[in-house]
Amino acid sequence: RKEVEQDPGPxxxxxxxxxxxxxxxxNSASQSFFWYRQDCRKEPKLLMSVYSSGNxxxxxxxxxxxxxxxxxxLIRDSKLSDSATYLCVVPNAGKSTFGDGTTLTVKP
Amino acid sequence: SQTIHQWxxxxxxxVGSPLSLECTVEGTSNPNLYxxxxxxxxxxxxxxxxxxxxxxxxxxxxxLSASRPxxxxxxxxxxxxxxxxxxxxxxxxxxxxxxxxxxxxNGTRLTVT
Numbered sequence: 001r002k003e004v005e006q007d008p009g010p011x012x013x014x015x016x017x018x019x020x021x022x023x024x025x026x027n028s029a030s031q032s033f034f035w036y037r038q039d040c041r042k043e044p045k046l047l048m049s050v051y052s053s054g055n056x057x058x059x060x061x062x063x064x065x066x067x068x069x070x071x072x073x074l075i076r077d078s079k080l081s082d083s084a085t086y087l088c089v090v091p092n093a094g095k096s097t098f099g100d101g102t103t104l105t106v107k108p
Numbered sequence: 109s110q111t112i113h114q115w116x117x118x119x120x121x122x123v124g125s126p127l128s129l130e131c132t133v134e135g136t137s138n139p140n141l142y143x144x145x146x147x148x149x150x151x152x153x154x155x156x157x158x159x160x161x162x163x164x165x166x167x168x169x170x171x172l173s174a175s176r177p178x179x180x181x182x183x184x185x186x187x188x189x190x191x192x193x194x195x196x197x198x199x200x201x202x203x204x205x206x207x208x209x210x211x212x213x214n215g216t217r218l219t220v221t
Contacts, residue, residue, distance in 0.1 A: 030207075031207050032207035034209050034210075041196075041217070042214075042215070043198055043212040043213065043214055043215045044152070044198075044210075044212055045212070046209050046210075046211070049209060051207075087151075087152070089209075089210070091202075091207040091208070091209075094140055094157065094159055094204065095142075095154060095157055095167075096142075096154075096202075096209075096210055097154075098144075098151055098152040099151065100150065100151035101151055
């Protein structure tokens with residue numbers, strides 16, 4: 001089993017839709033989690049941090065379920081500019097393990 | 109504020125040639141430093157990480173090496189490039205305190221021909 005697994009996607013949604021991505025992790029000792037956004041041929045950029053049960057920032061909500069060892073990212077009212085690859089990241093002992101990413105395409 | 113610089117942005121090198129990619133961080137001290145590689149259409153693979161000067165941990169056996177000659181400088185090298193070394197190389201730093209997020213440089217797109 002991979003340390004971090006994500007929905008492979010791709011997700012193709014219309015503008016205004018709500019979309020959710022899941023990410024499962026294997027290390028039950030992990031304390032914090034991150035969602036990154038990566039645009040095509042660019043570096044990943046930090047989108048949200050999740051240190052407890054969840055976090056909300058505008059249209060974006062991240063939730064953590066420690067019992068089931070997964071985190072989710074919910075995007076409401078999708079915009080064309082949300083089209084990107086979303087990476088789930090689990091730090092552990094000074095290193096960070098990245099999921100392979102979920103690609104989202106928002107269409108007009 | 110902290111900034112990370114990585115260069116060059118793009119690089120085309122023949123097979124068998126050497127490689128040197130450099131990364132520097134400003135505005136912080138004693139950061140954790142990382143080198144990741146991303147093959148086309150794939151996820152990020154951790155190559156090396158460093159928690160201090162001269163301290164390098166290798167995650168994947170390969171023909172690449174890393175060095176940290178100064179606190180905020182991280183160098184990725186190879187003596188002889190292979191075709192399979194092509195990819196998007198990303199340098200990153202974190203504060204090293206607890207479970208802190210990574211901050212990436214702009215990346216170097218390497219094509220080995």
